[in-house]
Amino acid sequence: MLYLELAQLYEKLEGTSKRLEKTEILQEFLKKLKHEKNKEVVYLLQGRVFPDYDERVIGISTQLAIKALSKATGVSSSEIVKKWKTGGDLGLVAEEIMKKKKQSALFLKKLMIGNVFGNLKKLPELVGKGAVDKKLGLISELFTSASPLETRYIMRTIIGDLRIGVGSGTLRDAIVWACFGKEDKEAYSFVQGAYDRSTDFALIFESACKGKKSLEHIELVPGQPVKVMLAQKVSSIAEGFETVGKPAAFEFKYDGFRLLITKNKNDIKLFTRRLENVTKQFPDVVKYVKENIRGENFIVDSEAAGFDPKTKKYRPFQEISQRIRRKYDIEKLERELPVEINVFDLIYYNGKNLIKEEFEKRRKLLEKIIKVEKWKIRLAKQIITSDEKEAERFYKMAVAEGEEGIMIKNLKAPYKPGARVGYMVKMKPTANEFDLVIVKAGYGTGKRGGWLSSYTVACEKNGKLAEIGKVSTGLKEKTELGVSFEQLSKLLKPLIIGERGREVSVKPKIIVTVTYQNIQRSPTYESGFALRFPRFTALRPDKTEIASLGDIETEYKRQQR
Template sequence: KGKIKTIGLKVGIPIKVMLGPKEKDAESAFGRVGIPCQAEYKYDGFRIQIHKDEDKILLFTRNLENVTNQFPEIVEYVKKYVKGKSFILDSEAVGFSSKSGEYLPFQSISQRIRRKYDIEKMSKDFPVELNLFDIVYLDGKDLLKTEFIQRRRLLEKVVPEKKWSVVVAEQIITDKHDEAQKFYEKALDKAMEGVMFKKLDAPYKPGGRVGHMVKMKPVMESLDLIIVGAEWGEGKRASWLTSFTLACIDSNGGYLEIGKVGTGIKELEEEGVTFAELTKMLKPFIVTEKGKEVKIKPKIVIEVNYEEIQSSTTYNSGFALRFPRFIRLRDRLPEDISTLDFVKELSKSQKK
């Protein structure tokens, strides 16, 4: 159970992407991946797997959903700039402001993912830059077992960089804690999510958090939680769901409630993710309604931050978030959300 038979790569058929577990600092990251290793920006965007076979280009999410139509400019960038007759690339599409020339958080482009109309306008209003960080297939050759450092060199050969169109992820190769720390701080200054540390001789392992790469991002900053319930608003918000019940996941795959969030969600589209947008996304998943309260099938994952994790008898997780705040929608499968064990660890670390 849970094992997938590998039958070889086929361009046009998406594979599960490789994932990285979290480490708290450069020292523990070095311990996992060995040194020297590659430290690379962890972009705050949307994971996209790119398949090209001659003139046909397909784009897939980390959940293997085809989003080729939603990102016509990525298709154009790949056609125009990336060399090779056939390939499979791993990347992150990151929103940016054409006015300020700065990267924007994931939520700035989240509405593009599910949009089926006004696509041309959306691509102008919410442009993305493609940041490529791995290649697993090139011109008939399966590269899954090729060492990461060789795959990275190949990637650099096939991608001539075009800022704000397509670039190779920024990185350094290092064995020094202070150098890694400076790179991490620079990443956060540039609105990155953090840094990935990658083992130089590692293969690409589809679907696994196998420790070939690990991520380092601010601790206590956020949790990825799933929406399992909500309440209809009042007055001018009566047509919107406005308070959302959140859950983490336990070791048996069950969802345990941990709090409610309403703060951080906007009323106006230009300010970020709105109540209207979340309501539209959640409506198809409403299971039952009782008065103003609705129960929701666990499908939509969001990132929240908070001031503190408190022990609580109100929620069946045994914990409650103090002052939770919505940060963004997450491109995550329900089973990939924050675990109860992780919540317990964070709760303990607050007291240190």
């Protein structure tokens, strides 16, 4: 298949903000792709070349991409940067430059999708001496063979800024429409369930082409992460019982980060809820698992909570989150920021998929295979009750002990990977806060000069992002006092994809928790709302989901009562 066909698809998708139109466009392309041998092209529909569970990314900096474009076109890097700063979209800049190319050796042969996919897959594998030059060669080779339109999307793909608005839900629906028809309601759950178990859209599409039975045969694989089950929010014990039924399991909600533990024979791997492999960052947890969880192979769901090694007091998530990202000084952090694993679910054990088993049965099996060792690994503290007063006392005990709140769970429920269904809910002390993603940032002045010190945050709206306000308070001047402007600037600067004056646009990768006083209607932001007195409270490297516009609207209506 010609890469031009994919580029034209991208252009159509970019041309509409309507999800149904995007789904229709995608399904027509997927119908053609059904007859192609290589189904991995599906990854490119989301700007990837590997499955979602694979931590490898294309990972090309804008500087290297600009250098490759310069090599392919003869236009100086400084001229490219100048155009980029004016327009803000490096893909469109590349397209414009290619239209006025200086070299005559372009377009000697048609660019095939296989060529693009092959070159892109090689990029993450190139490390060590000479790697930069080899990457430069692979990228400029693609630019040299590309038409202007193809150049736009090759550039956007390699820098991770595709801009076509295709989320997982849209791609899932397009696969259903292409393989089963949009009226087949049952097919949606088959495709979604298979994705939640495998997090691999190429495998899903290939299986869907063969039918529903093939999708059913996609199983959990120890060593490969799955999307964790998520909880809805409730504001009272009564609402919790109403959602999950009576009796219910009540468990402490720990102030830590979600950790999926997998073991396949002697191979133990640890994943965050974002499917990031953090095994190397937590050698202590690997040791605890080896010594305290009995089984040949399993997938365990847990929460890792940090504590002070001297006082044995639990520490807030924000203090231990640095262990997730850190690639060096592992042993030092292990001593200074130890974690305790709170295990609460088991979804695969010794060759058996347990996600359809009732929660109370999964919990009983957990109790048999976990050897509790204080400050290392334990079962989540739990009671089972139908009594609101007893549940309320348990909730107050959790808060008094410094935990975030409680989880309330349906005893008969299966485990639904990736879903936020009414099988479990969470209850926390009332706090006006949302998890949002940073999409823009502004350079500071005075003592904050050189730092990005104000941040435009966005919520999710129909698979895209909608801005909802600017945050500039809550961070520290000095790193030793907490998350600082300098620390956040270091995270954001490699993600810059455009500049306009003192403001930069960044890839939407950094999720933060923002508190606020109330929500107001606002024509200033695309969401239609603005947060009043927003304040940064935490970096959330463990999260992939952000608040939706629906969440914002729900809270806005609630505060109007």
